[in-house]
Amino acid sequence: MIDKTAVIHPSSIVEAGAVIGADVHIGPFCFIGEHVEIGAGTVLKSHVVVNGYTRIGKDNQIYQFASIGEVNQDLKYAGEPTRVEIGDRNRIRESVTIHRGTVQGGGVTVMGSDNLLMINAHIAHDCHIGEHCIFANNATLGGHVTVDDFAIIGGMTAVHQFCSIGAHVMVGGCSGVVQDIPPYVVAQGNHATPFGINIEGLKRRGFSKEALHAIRNAYKLLYRSGKTLDEVKPEIAAIAQAQPEVQPFYDFFARSTRGLIR
Numbered sequence: 001m002i003d004k005t006a007v008i009h010p011s012s013i014v015e016a017g018a019v020i021g022a023d024v025h026i027g028p029f030c031f032i033g034e035h036v037e038i039g040a041g042t043v044l045k046s047h048v049v050v051n052g053y054t055r056i057g058k059d060n061q062i063y064q065f066a067s068i069g070e071v072n073q074d075l076k077y078a079g080e081p082t083r084v085e086i087g088d089r090n091r092i093r094e095s096v097t098i099h100r101g102t103v104q105g106g107g108v109t110v111m112g113s114d115n116l117l118m119i120n121a122h123i124a125h126d127c128h129i130g131e132h133c134i135f136a137n138n139a140t141l142g143g144h145v146t147v148d149d150f151a152i153i154g155g156m157t158a159v160h161q162f163c164s165i166g167a168h169v170m171v172g173g174c175s176g177v178v179q180d181i182p183p184y185v186v187a188q189g190n191h192a193t194p195f196g197i198n199i200e201g202l203k204r205r206g207f208s209k210e211a212l213h214a215i216r217n218a219y220k221l222l223y224r225s226g227k228t229l230d231e232v233k234p235e236i237a238a239i240a241q242a243q244p245e246v247q248p249f250y251d252f253f254a255r256s257t258r259g260l261i262r
Contacts, residue, residue, distance in 0.1 A: 003040075021058070035081075036069065039088070052100045053081050057088035057113065065095045072099035072125035074143060080107070087113030087131070098123040105144050118155070136173065148183065150205065166252050168205070170198045180256040182222070183248045184215050192261055194223055207245060214243035218250070222260075229253065229260070 002008070002020040009028040014020065017034035024038050027046035032038070036050045039058040047064045050056065054069030062068070069084040071077065082101040085108055092098075096117045101108040105126030112131035117123070121135040124142050130149035139153040142161035147153070151165050154173030159165065166183030176190035184202065186195045197219050202212055218239050221232040233253065240246040253260075 009046075027064075033069070053083040054086075054100070055083070056086045057090075059088055060086065060090045060092065062092045063094045063096075066092050066097070068092070068096075068098045069100050070097070072102060072143075074102050074104075074125055076104060077102055077125075082125075083108040084111075085109070086111045087115075089113050090115045090117070092117050093119045093121075095120045096122070099125045101126045102143070112149075124161075130167070150201070152201070160258070163258055164252070164255055167248060168198055168201055170201060177261070179258045179261045180252070181261050182252045182256075185219070185261075187261055194219075194261055211243055211245040214239050214246050215249065218246050223262075 003022045005022045006020045006024040008014060008026040011028045012026050012030040014032040015034035018032045019037040021038055021040035023041045025043045027044055029046055030044050030048045033051040035053045037055045039056055041059040042056055044062045045064050048062050049067045050069055052069035080103050082103065084098055084100050090113065099109060102125050109123060109125055109127050111129040114131050115129060115133045117135045118137045120138045122140045123129065126144045127141050128146045130147060132150045133147055134152045136153060136155035138156045140158045142159060144162045145159050146164045148165065148167035150167055151169045153171050154175060156173055157171055157175040159177040163177055164180045166181055168184050169181050170186045171177060171192060172188035175188055175192040177192045181187050184197050186198050187193065188195055197216050199212060218236045221235050225232060236250050240250045
């Protein structure tokens with residue numbers, strides 16, 4: 001079903017069964033598969049492929065040569081009807097690739113709203129991306145990676161499969177992330193190591209001085225006290241009780257499956 005207000009260039013192919021919302025603009029030489037749903041106001045500049053069971057929300061900007069919902073690169077994939085789900089107001093720049101999920105990984109690759117994916121970023125199968133994230137040029141996520149809200153992944157950075165990256169994290173360019181990064185942390189290098197708290201980013205997002213002080217204290221306990229994780233957990237839990245912004249930092253420990261960067 002194609003809304004009558006949608007504008008589709010005559011050189012593009014929209015297969016029967018695709019759902020195209022109001023005021024969608026599909027530029028030249030695009031391909032839209034039969035199981036695709038594109039929300040109102042979304043723009044596909046040109047030469048964009050959207051395939052598979054893919055749902056894209058409203059007011060997204062998708063630039064030329066992006067590929068969304070195509071067959072993933074997991075050799076176990078056998079053509080199952082796995083999915084991609086994308087929220088609203090994302091900017092997906094040139095040559096970005098977002099692959100469909102796998103049965104083994106939950107069946108869906110998810111990206112929320114208000115994200116910026118710069119040129120040639122790659123989101124592999126079964127990744128879960130939050131909101132307000134930035135992926136710089138050539139940032140690459142392996143399969144099953146989770147990236148929480150407001151994270152920034154620098155250019156040419158690669159994230160290993162099954163890693164988790166917490167909210168408000170900043171990963172510097174040309175890094176190799178092979179373990180989990182707790183919220184608020186700045187990480188850099190190959191392999192990525194912690195370099196303190198993302199103070200400037202947190203200030204821009206309205207964190208109070210008290211919250212920043214508490215987060216810094218929690219970071220120091222984890223990374224500079226010389227104690228084990230089990231030893232610092234009760235102390236960080238106590239800080240979180242007094243300052244709620246520290247709670248996501250503490251909760252991340254239970255989520256971590258690959259160990260924390262050190």
